[in-house]
Amino acid sequence: MTLEQLRYLVTLAEEGNFTRAAERVFLTQPALSVQIRRLEEELETRLFDRNKRPLEPTEIGRRVIAQARRVLEEAEKIKLMLGGGAELFQGLFRVGVIPTLAPYLLPRLLPQITRQWPQLKLSVREELTPSILQDLLEGRLDAGLIGTAEQMPGLERLPLFEERFIAYVACDHPLYSSPTLHPSEIPLEDTWILAEGHCFREQVLAVCRPGVARRRVEFQSGDLETLVHLVEEVGGITFLPEVALWTLPLPKWNHLRPLLPEVGRTVHLLLREGTLKRPVALALGEQVQAVFRSLPRGDRLG
Known part of the structure; x- marks a missing residue:
């Protein structure tokens, strides 16, 4: 088993196709x-199910690929030791961001990163x-x-910042006249909520009073902006994290109501223990904190 074979293995897992993977590693298919x-x-096991399209690793193959990534990362550390670590802010850095953060942070975050580290190639999903947890663990x-x-x-x-949840209330809702709302x-x-699988959904469900009646319309969205439109056109209430206020036009701030006592969440940065790219991840975290400090905040509501 060689490092080159492990590199081929990881590339094939990423591409899911022998032809594309071969092009990346400059081999014929x-x-x-x-x-x-x-x-x-050599390992006496099948690493890929060749009947699947795109190609998929077997169960044991996933574990081998995850370990291969760690081995390749450790090998790269040796080069960095000799080079003084200057290469850390070059090459590919892959980040996963949840949907209730991505539309609000990324438009301000990405230009700052590309200006500060022009040699860093950022891949954001x-x-x-x-999915973020699994992809981190598997490299x-x-x-x-x-x-x-x-x-x-x-x-x-690593905790980066804390943000409040803000209620967004329809004009014809009885709670619209209240300057603040108790959960x-x-x-x-x-209340309009996100679809299952979103952590923000569970956080909102923990805030609301348990329902005794059903809505006439049941709808679950994967997008906060859709929920805002539903409140405006259909009625009811939804919740927004503070980061979402940046994209909210000022006239719509009339619909916002702070919660007392305050309810919110802490945004965290996750990375693999011992990762080669830890300095890059920490620098990313600092940039995220700076962006959050610059955004319109819910404390303007009182």
């Missing part, structure tokens, strides 16, 4: 197939928290931005 087959023979991501305090072996979690006042049956 038959030559790459031979290398993967030799590795499987909008994903739900479970498909270098960092993640999430809104829950996940604690998993092998992952380091126990807000009925679940009046």
Whole structure:
């Protein structure tokens, strides 16, 4: 088993296709197939299910690929030791961001990063928290931005900032006349929420008063902006994290109501323990904090 074979293995897993993977590693497709087959023979196991399209790793293959990524990362550390670490802010850095953060932070965050580290190639994916956790553990991501305090072996979690949840209330709703809302006042049956799988959904459900009636229309969205439009056109209430206020036109701030007592979440940076790219991840976290400090805040509401 060689480092080159492990690199071929990881590339094939990322591409899911022998032809594209071969192009990336500058081999012919038959030559790459031979290398993967030799590795499987040495390990005495099948690493890929070749009947799937795109190509998928077997269960044992996923574990081997995750370990191969760690081995390649450790090998890269040796080069960096000799080079003084200057190469850390070059090459590819992969980040996963939950959907209730991505539309608000990224438009301001990405230009700052590309200006500060022009040699860094940033790959950003909008994903739900479970996918971010899995991709971090298996080496498909270098960092993640999430809104829950996940604690998993092998992952380091660093708090970045705390933000409040703000209610967005329709003009014809009885609570619209209240300058502030107590969470126990807000009925679940009046509240538009995100679809299952979003951590923000569970956080909102924990805030609302349990429902005793059902809505005439049941709808669950994966997008906060859709929920805002539903409040405006259909009625009811939804919730927004403070980061979402940046994109909200000022006339719509009339619909916002702070919660007392305050309810919110802590946004965390996740990275693999011992990762080679930890300095890059920490620098990213500092930029996220700076962006959050610059955004319109819910404290303007009182």
